[in-house]
Amino acid sequence: MRHQRFNALPGFGLTMGYTLFYLSVIVLIPLGGLFLRVFDLTWAQFWNLATADRALAAYKLTFGASFIAALLNSVFGTITAWVLVRYRFLGKRFLDALVDFPFALPTAVAGVTLSDLFADNGWIGQWLAPLGIKAAYSPLGVIIALTFVGLPFVVRTLQPVLEDFERETEEAAATLGAGRWRTALTVIAPSLLPALLTGFALAFARAVGEYGSVIFIAGNLQYKTEIAPLLIVIHLEEHEEGKAMAIAVVMLIISFALLVSINLLERWASRFQK
Amino acid sequence: MSITLQGISKRFGDVVAVKDVNLSILEGELVALLGPSGGGKTTVLRMIAGLEMPTTGDIHIRGQRVNDLPVQKRNIGFVFQNYALFKTMSVHDNIAFGLKIKKWSRADRDARVAELIQLFDLSGLERRYPHQLSGGQRQRVAIARALAPKPNVLLLDEPFGAVDAKIRQELREWLVRLHHDLNVTTVFVTHDQEEAMEVSNRIVIFSRGRLEQIGTPREVYEQPANEFVARFIGVMNVLEATVRDGQARAGEIGFPIHGAPDGTQVRIGFRPYAVAVSTDLGQYAHRATLRHTYFLGILLRLEFELPSGLIIRGRMTKEEYSTLGLEDGREVSLQIRNYRVLARDDAPLGGELATPQRTPPHIAENI
Amino acid sequence: MSAPAPATRRLRDTHRKSDRASEETPLVRGLLIATAAGFLLLFLMVPLVNVFAQAFSKGIPKFFQSLADPETQSAVRLTVMIAAIVVPLNVVFGIAAAWCVAKFEFRGKTLLTTLIDLPFSVSPVVAGLIYVVMFGMRGYLGPWLQDHDIQIIFAVPGIVLATLFVTFPFVARELIPVMQATGTEQEQAAMTLGASGWQTFWRVTLPSVKWGLLYGIILCNARTMGEFGAVSVVAGHISGQTETMPLCVERLYQGFDAAAAFAVASLLALLALATLVIKSYLEWKQHALLEEAQRTADDPSSLPPS
Numbered sequence: 001m002r003h004q005r006f007n008a009l010p011g012f013g014l015t016m017g018y019t020l021f022y023l024s025v026i027v028l029i030p031l032g033g034l035f036l037r038v039f040d041l042t043w044a045q046f047w048n049l050a051t052a053d054r055a056l057a058a059y060k061l062t063f064g065a066s067f068i069a070a071l072l073n074s075v076f077g078t079i080t081a082w083v084l085v086r087y088r089f090l091g092k093r094f095l096d097a098l099v100d101f102p103f104a105l106p107t108a109v110a111g112v113t114l115s116d117l118f119a120d121n122g123w124i125g126q127w128l129a130p131l132g133i134k135a136a137y138s139p140l141g142v143i144i145a146l147t148f149v150g151l152p153f154v155v156r157t158l159q160p161v162l163e164d165f166e167r168e169t170e171e172a173a174a175t176l177g178a179g180r181w182r183t184a185l186t187v188i189a190p191s192l193l194p195a196l197l198t199g200f201a202l203a204f205a206r207a208v209g210e211y212g213s214v215i216f217i218a219g220n221l222q223y224k225t226e227i228a229p230l231l232i233v234i235h236l237e238e239h240e241e242g243k244a245m246a247i248a249v250v251m252l253i254i255s256f257a258l259l260v261s262i263n264l265l266e267r268w269a270s271r272f273q274k
Numbered sequence: 275m276s277i278t279l280q281g282i283s284k285r286f287g288d289v290v291a292v293k294d295v296n297l298s299i300l301e302g303e304l305v306a307l308l309g310p311s312g313g314g315k316t317t318v319l320r321m322i323a324g325l326e327m328p329t330t331g332d333i334h335i336r337g338q339r340v341n342d343l344p345v346q347k348r349n350i351g352f353v354f355q356n357y358a359l360f361k362t363m364s365v366h367d368n369i370a371f372g373l374k375i376k377k378w379s380r381a382d383r384d385a386r387v388a389e390l391i392q393l394f395d396l397s398g399l400e401r402r403y404p405h406q407l408s409g410g411q412r413q414r415v416a417i418a419r420a421l422a423p424k425p426n427v428l429l430l431d432e433p434f435g436a437v438d439a440k441i442r443q444e445l446r447e448w449l450v451r452l453h454h455d456l457n458v459t460t461v462f463v464t465h466d467q468e469e470a471m472e473v474s475n476r477i478v479i480f481s482r483g484r485l486e487q488i489g490t491p492r493e494v495y496e497q498p499a500n501e502f503v504a505r506f507i508g509v510m511n512v513l514e515a516t517v518r519d520g521q522a523r524a525g526e527i528g529f530p531i532h533g534a535p536d537g538t539q540v541r542i543g544f545r546p547y548a549v550a551v552s553t554d555l556g557q558y559a560h561r562a563t564l565r566h567t568y569f570l571g572i573l574l575r576l577e578f579e580l581p582s583g584l585i586i587r588g589r590m591t592k593e594e595y596s597t598l599g600l601e602d603g604r605e606v607s608l609q610i611r612n613y614r615v616l617a618r619d620d621a622p623l624g625g626e627l628a629t630p631q632r633t634p635p636h637i638a639e640n641i
Numbered sequence: 642m643s644a645p646a647p648a649t650r651r652l653r654d655t656h657r658k659s660d661r662a663s664e665e666t667p668l669v670r671g672l673l674i675a676t677a678a679g680f681l682l683l684f685l686m687v688p689l690v691n692v693f694a695q696a697f698s699k700g701i702p703k704f705f706q707s708l709a710d711p712e713t714q715s716a717v718r719l720t721v722m723i724a725a726i727v728v729p730l731n732v733v734f735g736i737a738a739a740w741c742v743a744k745f746e747f748r749g750k751t752l753l754t755t756l757i758d759l760p761f762s763v764s765p766v767v768a769g770l771i772y773v774v775m776f777g778m779r780g781y782l783g784p785w786l787q788d789h790d791i792q793i794i795f796a797v798p799g800i801v802l803a804t805l806f807v808t809f810p811f812v813a814r815e816l817i818p819v820m821q822a823t824g825t826e827q828e829q830a831a832m833t834l835g836a837s838g839w840q841t842f843w844r845v846t847l848p849s850v851k852w853g854l855l856y857g858i859i860l861c862n863a864r865t866m867g868e869f870g871a872v873s874v875v876a877g878h879i880s881g882q883t884e885t886m887p888l889c890v891e892r893l894y895q896g897f898d899a900a901a902a903f904a905v906a907s908l909l910a911l912l913a914l915a916t917l918v919i920k921s922y923l924e925w926k927q928h929a930l931l932e933e934a935q936r937t938a939d940d941p942s943s944l945p946p947s
Binding site: 018089099104148252 | 665666669670673674676677678680681683684685686687688689691692695733734736737738740741742744745747753755756757758759760762763764765766767770771772773774775777779780781802805806809825828829832837838841842860863866867868869870873874886887888890891894899902903906909910912913914916917918920921
């Protein structure tokens with residue numbers, strides 16, 4: 001009986017028109033402009049620019065470090081989400097609020113403070129240096145910065161799922177004789193998996209595009225610690241727009257692919273939650 | 275004539291929600307739009323309000339054609355199923371909203387709100403917010419808000435749907451009293467036939483977008499226009515029967531029927547009150563066993579099983595039940611005194627027919 | 642990329658008995674808590690404390706001296722100005738987008754919401770680059786802009802555009818779920834009472850989404866003031882002119898004036914902390930409202946009429 005039609009409600013044309021206009025001006029036309037520019041190149045030219053050795057090294061570092069950072073966040077993020085949802089302890093609310101800190105902190109600030117901490121004479125770096133671990137100005141530094149910026153994603157994706165998770169399901173497993181570890185592996189883990197993958201993908205996607213927090217700690221050595229976004233900036237400063245755009249297009253295509261897979265993952269995940 | 279609908283239809287894409295409805299509602303009437311879900315009754319109500327536009331047809335309110343009049347200008351009061359109270363406003367501000375929009379002076383506004391607070395027994399709740407009210411209170415605020423700007427028509431969508439059963443009964447009586455006191459033309463939507471029968475002057479019955487019948491509660495109950503109405507209003511026994519020798523036979527019961535050749539399949543319908551029951555096994559034509567007694571209060575519903583397995587529902591008062599000395603499992607004789615031959619849903623129904631009687635009318639007839 | 646934690650998240654607190662059968666042993670529990678707390682403290686708390694420690698490492702006078710520097714002052718002013726332009730623009734857009742997405746049904750709605758989220762998945766550097774391609778010297782409109790003596794890249798308009806792009810989805814994505822949840826019946830009710838579209842919006846819709854809106858605004862503001870990558874591509878690093886606070890931090894840090902860099906960084910860190918506090922307050926507020934609504938809805942003591 002309830003028809004979800006609101007033709008009596010005004011403003012659709014106005015708001016829709018403005019939304020499309022603003023979306024086009026700020027997002028779609030500039031993005032389209034970049035692609036159009038790249039279409040000026042022949043396929044071979046584009047391929048050469050996009051897969052130059054220096055660019056390949058940058059992709060390898062960007063995606064490799066992002067992957068490791070997202071993996072680290074998956075492990076520690078799962079534990080954090082579990083602890084924040086399931087247990088009560090002193091300082092829990094504080095830790096919970098702290099999780100969002102990387103969202104709120106400007107990336108440049110994150111970059112300088114991490115760089116300072118992990119430098120050989122920094123608070124943390126001074127303990128790592130004697131062990132022969134070089135954290136700042138190395139790929140490890142890139143991983144540290146990317147772990148920082150991606151930290152909230154896994155926690156915040158898992159939290160609501162864990163909250164909705166029915167304790168009874170676990171108790172059912174216990175009454176059927178499953179031990180705690182077995183329950184965790186066979187009952188809890190599979191139902192968290194879609195959300196965990198979503199959180200991983202979100203953290204990974206964020207890390208791939210990250211710039212500000214990385215460039216201070218990375219050291220930015222060619223072929224070694226130069227991430228792809230930085231390479232875009234460098235090419236741009238050298239007035240090598242073609243190279244910059246080719247790498248940007250590669251990054252954009254990968255970002256879009258990630259966006260689509262995240263949407264699919266979220267749809268998949270929502271099937272497991274009523 | 276307060277509200278007139280002429281040839282109203284409404285399509286949503288490919289779905290025809292309302293088909294060619296003609297309807298007149300008198301000034302000061304209390305009318306129920308009744309029907310099952312998806313019957314089109316809410317759409318009709320929303321078209322009267324101006325919340326939906328009819329695809330074809332004309333709507334007049336107090337003689338004025340309102341098709342092109344936006345909802346704001348129709349001067350109607352609308353009460354939503356879930357009340358749609360403004361969550362960020364107090365009871366007072368909710369009721370005063372329409373008056374502010376219509377630019378009443380502050381003094382007039384306060385006086386009108388105070389009057390309604392009084393009338394709707396909401397004193398002391400003026401400063402409360404909707405989430406601090408009970409279901410019944412919310413509903414009264416919603417009606418007070420709708421009535422505040424003195425609308426020509428009050429429209430209510432399932433007004434009793436969102437409150438629990440106990441309060442519902444009181445709200446019904448209250449609505450009847452309110453309507454009596456204010457005498458504003460009122461149209462409400464319901465899917466509950468009992469509610470429609472109890473509250474309204476006239477009932478408009480919808481099914482699958484079509485208007486099936488308009489009439490007083492008594493008319494639609496006693497003279498249903500078609501099988502749909504007959505089955506929708508009140509309880510009805512419906513038996514599948516085959517015509518043989520001028521009689522429609524279902525199990526061991528035969529119903530005289532005219533003009534149907536042998537072998538025709540027909541449906542026979544009769545109300546529970548048309549079933550006469552006696553403990554004297556010789557009194558009526560058919561033997562049956564009382565299988566279940568349902569206590570509904572003063573009235574009892576009885577379920578009889580005939581030897582062929584046919585189930586028939588009857589009804590009688592508690593007094594009668596004890597006078598007859600009935601109990602579950604008891605053998606009785608019974609007879610169906612009045613019945614109808616049911617046709618297809620949309621075909622008009624013939625009048626009620628009487629079974630030839632062996633005995634004088636039974637006391638249960640008046641129930 | 643979706644920014645997690647909209648205002649409606651984490652509404653249910655989970656107070657559960659700890660002595661249930663399906664519960665880890667105290668040892669495992671302790672280890673898990675220690676791991677999580679250690680991880681968060683190491684990765685979040687220590688960097689935060691370090692910002693302030695370094696800011697004051699050369700003494701309090703040096704701290705204030707750094708902030709009093711004219712170039713720093715002008716960076717603060719520019720950052721505030723950018724926020725004053727960007728946030729209102731994205732608020733207007735967010736409200737318009739939320740109104741049409743949340744209150745109406747139309748084809749392509751999923752596509753539209755995906756496109757609104759799109760800037761989250763674009764690297765800030767690429768966000769800056771697309772405007773260089775558009776308005777830069779060798780960009781589409783570069784020659785024309787030069788002829789008319791209009792500068793966008795390496796000037797404030799470029800910073801505004803790049804910041805608009807990266808903060809584009811914040812308000813809209815906070816408002817859409819809130820507006821969807823409140824439905825349209827209140828608006829319809831206002832209209833049956835004679836309210837026009839604008840009156841309905843100002844008096845009914847806006848008050849009912851104000852917390853969500855505020856939430857979107859503070860997130861949008863935090864990102865606007867802190868944006869680095871996109872701005873760094875289009876700003877041109879002209880200190881005193883096109884240098885925002887994050888760019889100022891970079892210049893000072895690269896110039897080996899770490900204490901000054903951290904002094905400016907500490908202002909931004911304070912902004913982040915304020916954002917978190919307001920955000921937690923808004924979540925708590927929303928939570929309290931919802932709980933109250935639920936409690937009264939469950940209240941069986943509904944009074945009969947008259």
